[in-house]
Amino acid sequence: MEQIDQLRRYGLFDASVPRFTSYPPANRFAKDTGARFYSTWLRAVPRGAEISVYVHIPFCKRLCWFCACRTQGAKGQSPVDAYINVVLREIALVARQLPDDVRMTRLYLGGGTPTILSPKTMTRLLTRLFDTFERARDFEFSVEIDPTEAAPEVIETLAFQGMNRASIGVQDFNPKVQDAIGRSQSYAQTHDCVERLRTAKVHSLNMDLLYGLPHQNAFSLVDTLDQVLALQPDRVALNGYAHVPWMSKRQIMIDSDALPSCETGFALSEMARQMLHLDGFSALGLDHFVRPGDNLILARQSGGLHRDFQGYTDDHADVLIGLGASAISRFAQGYVQNQPATTAYMSEIGAGCLAGSRGHAITAMERLTAQMIEHLLCRFALDADALTAQFPDQSAAVSDAVAELLATYPEACRRDGAGLCVQKGFAPLVGAMASHLDQYRTNHMAQTAAP
Ligand SMILES: C[S@@+](CC[C@H](N)C(=O)[O-])C[C@H]1O[C@@H](n2cnc3c(N)ncnc32)[C@H](O)[C@@H]1O
Ligand code: SF4
Structure with missing residues (x-):
């Protein structure tokens, strides 16, 4: 049987498989959990803990049709400034509940388009964050950058404030593809933005690319990759376009008849992988590509590679504080998501309350499942010894999961000690395998809960 047929049979193109940037995924969060537990969980953060901070900026000057991110149009600066005033208030509300000696190890500005902030507003936001949270010694500061909305003064401000990683949205350079996804961005604009970032000494540049876009084909994708590689990014994130109108x-503005089939999309992604490989990139996890010596490779070697809302990361903080509308915080006890609607978020904070609206208190079984899923996505393996050492009371569940995956995916996995590893050529299946573990645990829990 052709490998593609085997992958299909095992569920590679199953649209219900989540991206597993958290476990449980955010669509399982329940109403009210957020509001009920947020304050308690903030106050339970240990003294001296390391935290990461994510700030969501839900505004863009243009609204690309393909984009599934939580964002809205903003024509002038005043709604953006008003929103940042509220985020400053939220920083104070959250910090009041945290121990005063937490240290910030990562700061992410995402969106939307963070570079829509004026230099003055950006400086206010960053000054407040740095005054509130002392930076850890290995502090890193990453920003999502839209090259068509990145004024030189904003880049200079960010670099002056310590931005050392930038993630640049490209998606595809082909004009026909860009027309079909409602996003116009020339190579020259992207080149200028890269130059500006490098001049400002921001040395780690990631570029986001998508496959499976309307009208994309092998020729257009080769051209896009040639142009991307000419810009010499340090990392590339190559994701499949999620069409979820x-x-x-x-x-709905996207003509679904112009979308490549799943099989064509997969072939495009394989071709892109090969081009990146030939250019010296190493594949990391499902969708990231990095240069030799990248921190993420070192993290993978030491077992410190994780998957979070930004994708693959070496962030080791146990606590993530999400600020802004729809932002998600992660604690040892579970997840809290802020009010997704900007107005609702602003009115809650304006009233002096935390804005957590949904969330999930994680159970012991889910914590194990989360770890097993992370093993699959980051290591393409289930290291049963490591899992059992971490969850000594749940060694039977680990063995069950290993047996279940070996039985369900006999050609795709092989036993490795007490655990398993995913066979060469079957790596794209780890999402489906993770989903299977999720399903298995859900059923298992349902069975054990039954009277
Ligand atoms: C916040 S967005 C983009 C940042 C910046 N505003 C820009 O336009 O360059 C971050 C990334 O999410 C990804 N993304 C957005 N919508 C997506 C979709 N429908 N499917 C897959 N990835 C998507 C894109 O690759 C995008 O670069
Ligand atoms: S891709 Fe970027 S600029 Fe376009 S709508 Fe999404 S967040 Fe805004």
């Missing part, structure tokens, strides 16, 4: 209303 029922969730992301703007996507």
